[in-house]
Amino acid sequence: MTSPYADPAETDDLGLAVDPDAPVLEVEDLRVEFATDDGPVTAVDGLSFRLHPNETLGIVGESGSGKSVTSMAILGLLPSTARVSGSIRYRGQELVGLKERQLRPLRGNKIAMVFQDALASLNPVHRVGAQIAEAISVHRSDLTGADLDARVVELLDVVGIPDPAARARQYPHEYSGGMRQRAMIAMAIANEPDVLIADEPTTALDVTIQAQVLEVMERIRDRTESSVMIITHDLGVVAGVADRVMVMYAGRTCEVADVESTFYEPAHPYTQGLLGSLPRLDSRSSDRLARIVGNPPSLLALPPGCAFHPRCPHAEVPGRCSDERPELRDLPGGHRVACHRSEEIEWRPQEAEAEGAAVHDVEEVE
């Protein structure tokens, strides 16, 4: 099952030099389609990326960009109405098309997930300790009784829950929001997974509690040497924790680069727009925010060519931007981008909106 994947001849999909340890997770040309009343919707369309050992990959995108669907596809948690094609390989083993029974030994063991809503993800009628114990004993039948209890308390202690022995006997409603999220993390790392997928792990939390949870996640990554995929819309969180960043828009990758290039030399106009539209905590700016005009497209009616072209300030319309879909391609320095015009665009940070008052620029309704 864990035959080490080695493919030294190939260059990395994401433009990095292939390191001695092969990628833990390889996603290739992943497509996820849902049948809806209005016809099929492609939530993820031809996504490829690799997750390397002990690396933190940040996946950024707005609602509907396909970032959560991707993580559900990796874990085989999509509903049966979803049509998944392409390839997801965990240490060389193909996951797409596996039966529930075949996936179960991996899920929660080698690949684990932290969900956004800890209250909805924990069972309200069982004690927190018992739920963590279950997550362990599903995969390790040898651990029972006092040993199992000790392991649960140890895990709660690792994630910084005070008085873990007593807390293990409490129910989820007796925990605060930050503690529930930490209990979720304890459950996710219970079997020391290779891959930890965290889907908006701090979105529902207050900022001081978010800081606590992020600190726990950092500590755990250093301790377990897991590879982490952190999915979020918060660019600040990504800036703090990720080694590499993948930006998604309308089910496709716009840009993949190491974290510094992403923030200091963004090559895709969408990434540039996101960074420009953020109000800054660390500078006084009476300037207008450089917003992205329009709205994210409906997945039912994606624009032809580059899905971002109707909102892109640099698009050639009519021209290749509206006619031809840009594929992910290499830029110098391991940076990859799906844009026809990246080389021609100059990005100025904190670029103010060029047109006049947004009051009179009209919104498009889909």
Add this chain to the structure above:
Amino acid sequence: MTAPSSEPSAPPSSGPSAEPLLAVRGLVKEFPIRAGLFRRTVGAVQAVSGVSFDLHRGETLGLVGESGCGKSTTGRAVMRLIPATAGSVVFDGVDVQRAGSSALRALRRRMQIVFQDPYASLNPRMTVQAIVSEPLRIHGGWSDGGAERVRDLLDLVGLRPEHANRFPHEFSGGQRQRIGIARALALDPDLLVLDEPVSALDVSIQAGVVNLLEDIQDELGLAYLFIAHDLSVVRHISDRVGVMYLGKIVELGTADELYDQPAHPYTQALLSAVPLPDPRKQRERQRIVLEGDPPNPAHPPSGCRFRTRCWRKLELEADGVDTSACSEIDPLLSADEVGHEVACHFPKVRVMV
């Protein structure tokens, strides 16, 4: 007293010396705790305990804090959407808490609220036209050029005239928030209470609504009470900012004072916890991680409410400083020590961002 503002765009008058548009003094809001079969009142939670601030015409005051700090309750009590337990709210010389029903109606035209969730706050069965014109019909401005007014309002918030006949579900979140803003502006108010107006929106959409709010303020000279938990948005839009913790304002100053020279240990922890979208800066920063969660507001700590999580108190105690005042005396807001108002026995400016 009740004369509603007649001219559509009163210029933003006044420096701080002028009479404030809104003066809140010692505002308290208690919610009863009920228990048992007969739901008897067994205690009370003070969601807001003694909040005071001024808001001038054309000014934006940001209220920030974490969930449960009382910022939304403050906004609602200011508008008397919920009755205050104690304290006074004076809007342009009129006591909001004691106004009779007709006076209150007149006041309500001049203070409007925009809610967080644009999916829940618009009636799904009403067209945009009906939603935006409803305040005009209720307050009797419909017959006098109401339809034209609706068209102007939609234009002001960046929607097209033909959008008037559509229903809320046909719009995206950002557009719905624009409809909510148009409705709030229909009666030409002097004050908008904005309760987390951009929190439910995606980043790229949020920027458009923030810009819109700033443009409208420039054009109409409104005052905003901007309630949000996102400290970056609040800094961007606010002239002055108040930080709330457990029902009290712990620090109040101009946006630059508060963000560049925070003096309260809670404000400092809050600022340090916000991740900056700048990898080098973010990884170099020192993060003050507060221990534990905010205490139960039904049983707030004695003295300073922040003392149970206060990192400075620990630092001072390690240096042998006597911090008994923290647990004995409730610190009041004072501008004596650092130049802006801070409620701490040991205020000290520390640059956090």
